[in-house]
């Protein structure tokens with residue numbers, strides 16, 4: 001078996017030698033070129049598992065080589081070596097198709113990590129069956145032109161280390177897209193860690209991201225890894241990245257640039273090899289404009305942009321997605337009546353695919369004989385652009401019926417002095433209170449409570465789940 005072959009392109013003899021020695025020790029075959037012309041000759045003769053090029057060369061720029069390799073040798077990962085402090089060059093190279101970069105002075109551990117990532121990419125090309133085995137459950141579904149283009153883009157950028165910034169409305173599939181990138185990358189056998197940046201208390205952020213040493217603060221009884229260490233070798237998704245406080249943004253920028261982190265209470269930094277993907281439903285550039293998001297971090301994260309189109313702009317996908325969701329939710333075959341599908345096609349889905357999932361989950365509880373009818377869908381009238389008058393009327397009747405029950409059964413809840421700020425939330429509160437009362441009347445016997453409320457057991461169970469009503473301990 002032959003060793004993977006690496007091409008080093010650098011005119012500094014000392015650095016070239018250092019790189020050669022390190023890579024030979026890793027059991028790799030090395031070719032070295034001191035200028036672009038020699039590198040081009042080598043590329044014609046051999047297939048490389050990695051090309052590593054300096055940016056400034058006697059007969060041109062490394063970026064030219066990046067562009068040529070990206071266009072002509074699609075299976076060859078290329079990485080660049082950038083001068084100290086020239087973060088801009090790294091971003092330019094990543095945008096041009098480089099899979100990764102190293103900054104001078106070149107850290108040998110970082111070099112090894114990068115080379116291993118590149119080898120994983122090349123190996124991956126030789127074993128397409130692995131790809132097939134790992135990805136199907138994670139794939140973004142949809143046959144619309146937009147989804148097909150998105151999947152092609154994901155396949156391309158899965159081969160790179162470049163940071164990806166995913167934008168799109170809530171529920172449109174941003175996390176799924178990030179998982180998909182990871183699953184198709186050479187990092188798929190390493191962890192994918194998704195962090196909701198808006199959900200971590202500010203005081204704990206540094207410890208959560210970078211870990212801490214025993215005794216660093218009260219309660220730190222052991223050494224603990226943070227998200228960066230947990231994602232080592234794999235991918236870290238910074239979800240709702242716009243919610244990061246400014247102080248944390250500075251630390252994050254540093255960790256991404258240096259590829260090193262320091263645990264809280266530690267004296268030394270440790271190298272980490274993490275691919276960063278960020279996601280937000282907000283417009284990050286607006287956040288930069290408002291001063292709530294640092295421009296340098298924005299620039300660093302936004303090397304490649306991926307936009308998830310809202311579901312209402314890819315109506316072609318609705319039937320397929322609905323059927324896939326129904327198959328996942330129910331073991332028995334269920335179908336959508338043609339009128340129900342039409343109603344979905346008319347709906348604007350402010351909550352995108354997640355809302356479609358919720359609508360169908362609820363509809364399943366009401367459906368009879370394995371067919372979901374329009375009335376089972378209960379779409380939010382306010383968001384229905386071409387509202388079917390009948391559906392609206394049905395919803396008003398249903399809402400009225402619910403408030404009537406309240407009048408008889410829950411006097412405290414009927415004293416509506418103000419218009420509620422959110423009608424759905426208010427109705428949820430009312431419904432929750434009624435169900436709680438029925439359950440307490442029946443000592444939490446759900447079958448009897450369902451009878452009392454005039455609904456099926458399944459409907460009650462669904463409503464309890466939705467409203468987060470649990471049995472007492």
Ligand SMILES: Nc1ncnc2c1ncn2[C@@H]1O[C@H](COP(=O)(O)OP(=O)(O)OP(=O)(O)O)[C@@H](O)[C@H]1O
Pocket residue numbers: 139140141142168169170171172173174175176177239279281321353354357
């Ligand atoms: N194209 C798709 N194919 C199949 N399932 C999808 C698709 N897009 C989204 N989903 C499903 O919709 C739900 C929401 O997706 P996801 O969490 O990725 O959205 P998001 O944009 O990250 O949401 P949020 O902004 O709220 O974090 C998930 O259950 C996901 O599996």
